[in-house]
Amino acid sequence: MTGPTGAVGDPGVGRELWEAHAGWWQDHFTDGADPEYEEQILPLVAAWVRPGDRVCEVGCGEGQVARVVSRAGAASVVGVDPSLNQVAAGVARAGGPVYVRADAEHLPLGDGSVDAVVVCLVYEHLDAIDAAVAEVVRVLVPGGRFLLMLNHPLLQTPGSGWVDDHLVDPPEQYWQVGDYLEPAVVVEEVAKGVHIRFVHRPLGVYLNTLADAGLVLERVDEPSPPPGFLAAAPGYESARHIPRLLALSLRRS
Numbered sequence: 349m350t351g352p353t354g355a356v357g358d359p360g361v362g363r364e365l366w367e368a369h370a371g372w373w374q375d376h377f378t379d380g381a382d383p384e385y386e387e388q389i390l391p392l393v394a395a396w397v398r399p400g401d402r403v404c405e406v407g408c409g410e411g412q413v414a415r416v417v418s419r420a421g422a423a424s425v426v427g428v429d430p431s432l433n434q435v436a437a438g439v440a441r442a443g444g445p446v447y448v449r450a451d452a453e454h455l456p457l458g459d460g461s462v463d464a465v466v467v468c469l470v471y472e473h474l475d476a477i478d479a480a481v482a483e484v485v486r487v488l489v490p491g492g493r494f495l496l497m498l499n500h501p502l503l504q505t506p507g508s509g510w511v512d513d514h515l516v517d518p519p520e521q522y523w524q525v526g527d528y529l530e531p532a533v534v535v536e537e538v539a540k541g542v543h544i545r546f547v548h549r550p551l552g553v554y555l556n557t558l559a560d561a562g563l564v565l566e567r568v569d570e571p572s573p574p575p576g577f578l579a580a581a582p583g584y585e586s587a588r589h590i591p592r593l594l595a596l597s598l599r600r601s
């Protein structure tokens with residue numbers, strides 16, 4: 349499969365797609381539009397913030413997480429994202445953070461310059477996970493905190509989804525898991541005409557990359573999807589047993 353100007357293996361394709369579809373993201377997932385952000389992700393972030401901290405959000409999009417960090421009492425918040433359309437929306441929506449256009453793999457911050465870093469639904473779009481994690485460690489003070497949120501890499505593997513099997517009697521409904529152990533780069537049509545590039549890696553790759561970089565895991569959260577999400581999927585009785593989010597709380601050793 350190819351992206352707009354290159355092969356799916358080219359990381360530049362992912363950046364181009366995010367630039368092209370920033371408006372789609374902003375319309376459907378920010379500013380109160382998405383129950384998972386409103387009922388789950390943003391409260392989780394607010395509870396994680398320590399007032400007075402200097403915080404960097406990597407892959408900040410239009411800044412909804414960064415604004416929550418600011419409102420929760422952070423001393424300063426820098427949002428970093430390569431997309432001009434995302435950063436411009438962040439600046440327009442204001443609310444405290446400052447924004448810089450840059451990649452996760454090259455953070456425009458000094459060594460040991462922040463107390464905490466948050467990354468929300470970003471690493472599944474980039475290739476150089478080692479470089480991105482190394483940058484988090486570099487900019488954190490010793491003992492600094494890192495909140496990493498991911499689409500659950502086990503249960504949300506590409507190719508996963510509900511199967512309504514009417515070939516058996518009585519009909520069965522189950523959640524199919526895609527090729528979990530197979531690292532994969534895919535461009536998915538996530539809405540009509542909206543293509544986004546995803547980089548799948550097994551959970552062990554994430555955990556080993558974080559451990560090798562000197563980050564200590566302090567807490568793991570796999571919350572049940574929130575009520576607003578479940579209400580929108582009434583046909584799926586077991587949906588509450590299938591987490592969509594994985595949140596890892598880590599500390600630089």
Ligand SMILES: C[S@@+](CC[C@H](N)C(=O)[O-])C[C@H]1O[C@@H](n2cnc3c(N)ncnc32)[C@H](O)[C@@H]1O
Pocket residue numbers: 362363366367373406407408409410411412413428429430431434450451452453467468469470473474
């Ligand atoms: C799913 S959105 C999440 C935005 C924001 N973190 C939030 O939770 O609202 C993914 C974001 O990752 C950004 N992104 C893609 N590749 C990136 C990279 N290499 N470095 C940093 N951010 C990247 C995209 O531009 C996009 O804004």
